[in-house]
Amino acid sequence: PYTALLLDSLFDRLTASSGDASVRDLAAQSLREFLTWSVRQQMPSSGADSTASFYSRNVKSIVxxxxxxxxxxxxxxRLGAALAFNAVYAQFREEDSLVNAFAFELLHCFMRSIQLADADDASLGTVEQCDLALDHLERIMVERAAALKVESQGRRTPLGSKWTSATLEVAVRWLVGQCGQPESACRAAAMRLLVNDGSPTDRRRRVRGGLARCLLTSSPEKRQQTAASPRQFFQALLKQFKANYFYDRWE
Incomplete structure (x- = not known):
């Protein structure tokens, strides 16, 4: 009960409609410290199939x-949710069991969140924070691409989605569909997640190749060389999906 009260208090400060930015920052820092303590106290380093790792109550409650x-x-x-994840991202990525269980669910939620944020006032910063959360998730998933390509018993399928399974291929297929959404922020995020060639102005966004190129090859060196042109890349991607027919008519 005390843990629930603590989390309720922190998230109330993070999501307050009239909250002070400094109070939000303090709540985010406190949440980060709480997650660090939870991982140290409750999660044994016994591998991704550990039941205790998957269902650790405190960490699961935060996610x-x-x-x-x-x-x-x-x-x-939605702003509070993005701030919370961005605050605990560094701790989240270190636990393979957490990444395996929640990465795809978080990806789906923040893509939906940035779609909703497209209509928000730009001064709120919801689009920027959701964009940063997706950037963090991409970093994690690129590093764990080999493991995320195969199904796992403890992995959560996004709620409300039509995903047949929680794998990298299904996620990439879904992201291709999101490139046709009417919201510009959602389209841009989906395209960047699929093919990330870096940003010339933002040093934080290094060239990682994107999730689609991870699906084509797991080698970081080959990933940078895969599909020198957009035509070659999407031809290889759709060939992976056995969709040559649609590609020939998409030209």
Missing amino acids: KRVCLLALHPASSK
Whole structure:
């Protein structure tokens, strides 16, 4: 009960509609410290198939709150969800069991969140924070691409989605569909997640090749060389999906 009260208090400060930015920052830092303590106390380093790792109550509670708030109609709630994940991202990526269980669910939630944020006031910063959260998830998934290509018993399928399984191929197929969404922020995020060639102005966004190129090859060296032109890349991608027919008519 005390843990629930603590998390409720922190998330209330993170998602307050009239909250002070400094209070939000303090709440995010406190959440980061709480997650660090939870990982150290409750999660044994016994591998990705550890039941205790998958269902650690404190960590699961944080991630579920983030996922629920990321889909909230209120912009302040979605902003708080993105701030919370960005605060604990460094701790989250270090635990293979957490990445294996929640990476795809978080990807789906933040893509939906940035789609909703397209109608928000630009001064709120919801699009920027969701964009940063997706950038963090891409880094994680590129590094864990080999493991995410295959199904895992403890992996969560995104709620409300039509995914047949939680694998990298299904995620890439879904992201290709998101490139046709009417919201510009959602389209841009999906394209960047698929093919990330870096940003000339943002040093944080290094060239990682994107999730689609990870699907084609797991070698970082080959990933940078795969599909020198957009035509060659999408031809290789759709060939991977056995969709040559559609590619020939898409030209």
